[in-house]
Amino acid sequence: MSGIYFHIPFCKQLCHYCAFHKSISLQSTNEMLDCFKKELELRKDYLDQKSISTIYFGGxxxxxxxxxxxxxxxxECSKYWNIENDAEITLEANPxxxxxxxxxxxxxxSVNRLSVGIQSFHDEDLILMNRRHSGKEAYDTIKRAQAYGxxxxxxxxxxxxxGLSMEKWMENLDLVYELDIQHISSYHLMYDPNTVFAKKLEKGQLIxxxxxxxxxxxxxxxxSARQNGFTHYEISNFCKEGFISRHNSSYWKQKQYLGIxxxxxxYNYTEREWxxxxxxxxxxxxxxxxxxSEKEDLNFYDRFxxxxxxxLRTYWGLDLNLVKExxxxDLYRHCEKKATKYIQSKHIRKENNSIILSDEGVFISNDIMSDFFFVEE
Ligand SMILES: C[S@@+](CC[C@H](N)C(=O)[O-])C[C@H]1O[C@@H](n2cnc3c(N)ncnc32)[C@H](O)[C@@H]1O
Ligand code: SF4
Structure with a gap:
């Protein structure tokens, strides 16, 4: 199972919270396509498999x-790899x-999956975020996409x-459930450095x-996601049965992928490249x-x-048998020791020798994960 990710580095407008790499100058979009083609050719041997199960266009x-x-x-991908018949091909799209x-x-x-950035259905939130659409437009877009099959x-x-009160958040979620879609990615706002939001926070203009x-x-x-038929399978991701994001799951299941x-x-098991x-x-x-690009060889502890x-991000959890194998x-015992205190505090539960974050654990997942990391002295 291998995947290809394309990073499309252009946006028509900059959202005030977003630190993903992009440019609002759209002059070189055609030239960029030629470079993608060239990079595919240059890196056609990066993956050790010739079969591709997911392609993801993100940005x-x-x-x-x-x-x-x-x-x-x-x-162009199919010139170098066999794209499986049931491959998941996702396009991130703005409403x-x-x-x-x-x-x-x-x-x-061949695109068969859409990931649409809604963010909120409330216009005042969308204005604060500097989005290019209204809440109604976002809602209508999903309906339209469904009408197109x-x-x-x-x-x-x-x-x-x-400004997003609990009441407004509940309304946002209710509208998502009403839309009867297959997958939700819900992120807590992060104040990434160099964003307008981070600057506003620093100046006290946002609290x-x-x-x-x-x-x-x-x-x-x-x-509410559970009550509405969604499985919470990763910190920020929820899906209806059969609709796990196969592409993103391959990141979490340590499958190899090529990023263009x-x-x-x-990532190809032994090194990361960016x-x-x-x-x-x-x-x-x-x-x-x-x-x-730059490369980092992954040593034994990096891989652990x-x-x-x-x-630990996922509902499959950390398989301690796999750690041992x-x-x-030594690292098996390290994990058992770390897990014991979190099991007592109910942040982690153990099932079939896998350790899985509880809802309370997911909320402090970053702290728990760093505690499990093995740092060489
Ligand atoms: C890489 S963006 C691309 C999506 C697409 N361009 C759009 O805006 O509709 C993927 C998602 O990351 C989330 N995101 C980006 N920056 C974030 C931040 N600082 N805090 C929380 N979520 C963020 C947004 O929900 C966004 O839709
Ligand atoms: S959220 Fe999407 S549209 Fe907004 S700046 Fe980030 S990548 Fe671009």
Whole structure:
């Protein structure tokens, strides 16, 4: 099971919370497509398998490209790999790009999963975030996509946002449930450095929500999602039966993947590689045969820490038998020892020798994961 990720580094407008790599200068979109083609060719031997089960167009805003251009990239992949018949092919899209015309053309492409950035259905939140669409437009977009036959739709939402009261958050979720979609990604707002939100926070123009409010919103999210038929399978991800994001799960299950485009990451069991997060430098290097990525060889402890980080995020949890098999008795005992205190505090439960975060544990997952990491002295 291998996947290919394309990072589309363009957006039409900058959202005030977002630190993902992107440019609002759209002049080089065509040139960038040529570079993607070139990078695919250069890295055709990166994966040790010739079969691809997922392709993910993320960003930035992949829907700045026409469906025909997205299909061209998929066809380009099939020159080097066998794309499995039931491959999951996801396009991240902004609601304002999904017009009737766009959806009709996209339905004729191989894209079979949409991930739509809704964020909130309340206009005042969307204005604060500097989004390009209203709440109603976001709602209508999902309906329109369903009318065009898209039956594997995910929405992104953000909670813990200043001004998003519990009541408004409940309304956001109710609308999502009413839309009868297959997957939800719900993120707590992060004040990433160099974003407008982080600057506003520093100047006191935004005030972080209280931890109790954040916890209540998260708790409502997981309880209501369960009541509405969703499985909470990863910290921020919920799906109806059969609709786990196969692409993202392969990150969490430590499968290999190839990342194409500026800032994209790749992983092949022994090393991680990340492309330069700069459109011009990336394009110049790809075109002229220069270096466009950096690499890190993963040592024994890096690989252990990666396993902790990726598996504790999920409802499958950290399989202690696997730890023993791959990393030996010392790290097995290290995990057992760490788990004991969290089992007592009810942040972790143990099932079939796997340790799994409880709802309370998920809320402090970063602290728990760092505690499990093995740091060489
Ligand atoms: C890489 S973005 C691309 C999505 C698409 N461009 C859009 O905006 O609709 C994926 C998602 O990450 C989430 N996100 C980005 N920055 C975030 C932040 N600082 N805090 C919480 N969620 C964030 C948003 O929900 C966003 O939809
Ligand atoms: S949230 Fe999406 S549209 Fe907004 S800046 Fe980030 S990648 Fe671009």
């Amino acid at each position: 930035g805003t992949p829907s700045v490209y026409k469906p025909e251009q997205i299909q061209m990239l998929i066809d 304002d790009d999904l017009s009737e015309k766009y959806l009709a053309a996209l339905k004729n492409s 898209f039956d594997n739709i995910s929405v992104d939402q953000i909670y813990g946002v200043p 972080e929500v209280e931890e109790e409010e954040s916890f209540n919103q998260f708790k409502y999210l997981i309880d 485009g500026p800032s994209a990451h790749s 492309n330069i997060a700069h459109n011009y430098k990336y394009m110049k290097a790809v075109t002229e045969g220069g270096e466009f 820490n990666d396993l902790v980080l990726t598996s 791959q990393f030996g008795d």
